[in-house]
Amino acid sequence: MNLNEEVAERPATRRRGQELEDAILDAAWAVLLEKGYSGFTYEAIAAGAGTSRPVLYRRWPQREDLLLATLSRSWWQPIPVPDTGSLREDAIELLRSANASRSRMGTLLIVQLMDYFRQTGTSFSQLRAALRGPGQPSGMARLVDRAVARGELPDVPRSARLIDLPFELFRHDLIMTMHAIPDEAIIEIVDDIWLPLLQR
Amino acid sequence: MNLNEEVAERPATRRRGQELEDAILDAAWAVLLEKGYSGFTYEAIAAGAGTSRPVLYRRWPQREDLLLATLSRSWWQPIPVPDTGSLREDAIELLRSANASRSRMGTLLIVQLMDYFRQTGTSFSQLRAALRGPGQPSGMARLVDRAVARGELPDVPRSARLIDLPFELFRHDLIMTMHAIPDEAIIEIVDDIWLPLLQR
DNA sequence: ACCTCAAGGTACGGTTGTGTATCTAACCGA
DNA sequence: TCGGTTAGATACACAACCGTACCTTGAGGT
Numbered sequence: 001m002n003l004n005e006e007v008a009e010r011p012a013t014r015r016r017g018q019e020l021e022d023a024i025l026d027a028a029w030a031v032l033l034e035k036g037y038s039g040f041t042y043e044a045i046a047a048g049a050g051t052s053r054p055v056l057y058r059r060w061p062q063r064e065d066l067l068l069a070t071l072s073r074s075w076w077q078p079i080p081v082p083d084t085g086s087l088r089e090d091a092i093e094l095l096r097s098a099n100a101s102r103s104r105m106g107t108l109l110i111v112q113l114m115d116y117f118r119q120t121g122t123s124f125s126q127l128r129a130a131l132r133g134p135g136q137p138s139g140m141a142r143l144v145d146r147a148v149a150r151g152e153l154p155d156v157p158r159s160a161r162l163i164d165l166p167f168e169l170f171r172h173d174l175i176m177t178m179h180a181i182p183d184e185a186i187i188e189i190v191d192d193i194w195l196p197l198l199q200r
Numbered sequence: 201m202n203l204n205e206e207v208a209e210r211p212a213t214r215r216r217g218q219e220l221e222d223a224i225l226d227a228a229w230a231v232l233l234e235k236g237y238s239g240f241t242y243e244a245i246a247a248g249a250g251t252s253r254p255v256l257y258r259r260w261p262q263r264e265d266l267l268l269a270t271l272s273r274s275w276w277q278p279i280p281v282p283d284t285g286s287l288r289e290d291a292i293e294l295l296r297s298a299n300a301s302r303s304r305m306g307t308l309l310i311v312q313l314m315d316y317f318r319q320t321g322t323s324f325s326q327l328r329a330a331l332r333g334p335g336q337p338s339g340m341a342r343l344v345d346r347a348v349a350r351g352e353l354p355d356v357p358r359s360a361r362l363i364d365l366p367f368e369l370f371r372h373d374l375i376m377t378m379h380a381i382p383d384e385a386i387i388e389i390v391d392d393i394w395l396p397l398l399q400r
Numbered sequence: 401a402c403c404t405c406a407a408g409g410t411a412c413g414g415t416t417g418t419g420t421a422t423c424t425a426a427c428c429g430a
Numbered sequence: 431t432c433g434g435t436t437a438g439a440t441a442c443a444c445a446a447c448c449g450t451a452c453c454t455t456g457a458g459g460t
Binding site: 036038110112114115117118123124125159161162165168169171172175176177178179185188189192193196197200 | 236238310311312314315317318323324325359361362365368369371372375376377378379385388389392393396397400
C-alpha cells in the first residue's frame with residue numbers, strides 16, 4: 001500500500017463490482033490506520049482508491065456504513081493460538097504475536113476509533129461484540145482449557161476476568177503508551193501475575 | 201455550565217485579565233468534555249466563553265498551548281486517598297471514588313484525548329508524566345506502604361505493575377466500556393486478583 | 401478626567417470536507 | 431453489436447473552521 005503518492009495510480013482498465021469495492025475498502029482501511037476516524041473522509045478514501053466520491057456515496061450513503069464495511073473486511077484477523085504443550089509458553093507466545101501484530105497495524109486501532117465511539121455513544125466492547133460472534137471463546141480461554149485437559153491446571157471454575165487478565169493488562173499498556181510493549185513486560189505479566197493466580 | 205445556550209450570556213461588565221482567562225479555560229474544559237479533542241476548536245471555545253477568537257489567539261497562538269493550559273487547570277484533581285485501617289477497604293474505597301469521579305467527568309477524558317495523541321504522536325503516559333510531577337507515588341502505592349507499616353503486609357519488594365494492578369484493570373474496563381464499572385467488578389478486582397497476589 | 405491598552409466585534413480569504421447533480425465514456429451481457 | 435448500467439470526472443452550493451486584519455469601545459491606572 002503505497003501511501004506516498006497522493007492518489008493511487010489509476011488502473012489501465014476501469015474497475016467495477018467486487019474488484020472496485022475491494023479496492024475502496026482497502027483504501028478505507030489504510031486511511032483509517034493512518035489518519036484515524038477523524039480523517040476517515042469520503043474525500044481521502046476516494047483519493048486513496050483512485051476513484052471519486054460519488055462512487056462511494058452510491059454504495060455507502062452513511063459514513064458509518066463505510067466504517068463497518070471496512071472493519072468487517074479488514075479488522076478481525078484472529079491471532080493464531082499457539083499450542084506448545086506448556087501453558088506458560090503458550091501465553092507468552094500469544095501475547096508476543098498480539099504485540100507484534102497490533103503494533104504493526106498503524107498505531108493501534110482502538111485508539112483510532114475512539115472518536116467514533118465518542119460520536120456514536122458506543123464503545124469498543126460493543127463494537128467488538130457486534131463484529132465477532134457472541135459465543136467465541138478468547139484465546140486465553142482456549143489456552144487454559146487445554147492446560148486443564150492436560151492436567152497442568154486443576155479443573156476449578158475461573159472468572160472471565162482472571163482468564164483474560166494477561167490480555168487486559170497487555171491491552172492497557174498498549175493503549176497507554178501507544179507502542180509495542182517490551183518483552184519483559186509480557187514475561188512479568190505471565191510469570192508474576194497470571195500464573196501464580198491460576199495455580200492457587 | 202449551561203451548554204444548552206449556543207453562546208454564553210455576555211456579562212454586564214467587560215472582563216479582563218485573570219477573570220477572562222478563567223472563563224475561557226472553563227469553557228475550553230466544557231468543550232473538551234462534550235466534544236472531545238476534534239471538537240476543541242477556537243470557534244467553539246470562544247463561543248462558549250462568550251468572547252471572540254482573536255482574544256484566544258492572543259493568549260494561546262497554538263491549539264496545543266490552549267489544550268495544555270486547559271488540562272493543567274481542570275484535569276488533575278487528585279482522588280483522595282482513604283485511610284480506613286484496612287488495605288482491602290482502602291483499595292475498594294479508592295477505586296469507588298475513582299469510578300465516581302472519572303465517570304462523572306464527561307465520558308472519560310483519556311478517550312477524548314486519543315485524537316490529540318494520534319496527531320502529536322504522543323501518548324497518555326507522556327501527557328500524564330508532563331502534567332503531574334515525575335516522582336509522585338500513586339494512590340495504590342501509598343495504600344500498600346501504609347499496610348506494610350501497619351504490619352498488615354510483609355515488607356518485601358513489589359513491582360510497580362503489581363502495586364498498580366487494580367487501577368490498571370479499572371482503567372482498562374473504563375476505556376473499553378466508556379461507563380462507570382459495576383461495584384462487583386471493583387470487589388472482584390481487589391478480592392480475587394490483587395489481595396491474593398499481595399499476600400503471597 | 402484622561403489615556404492607554406486590551407476586549408470584543410466584524411470581516412476577509414483560504415482550506416477542507418459535505419452531499420448532490422450532471423455528463424461522458426467504458427464495461428458487460430443479451 | 432448494441433443498449434443499459436455504472437464508473438469516473440467535474441462542478442456546485444454549503445458549512446465549519448482557520449488565521450489575521452481592522453476598528454470600536456470599555457476598563458483601569460495615573
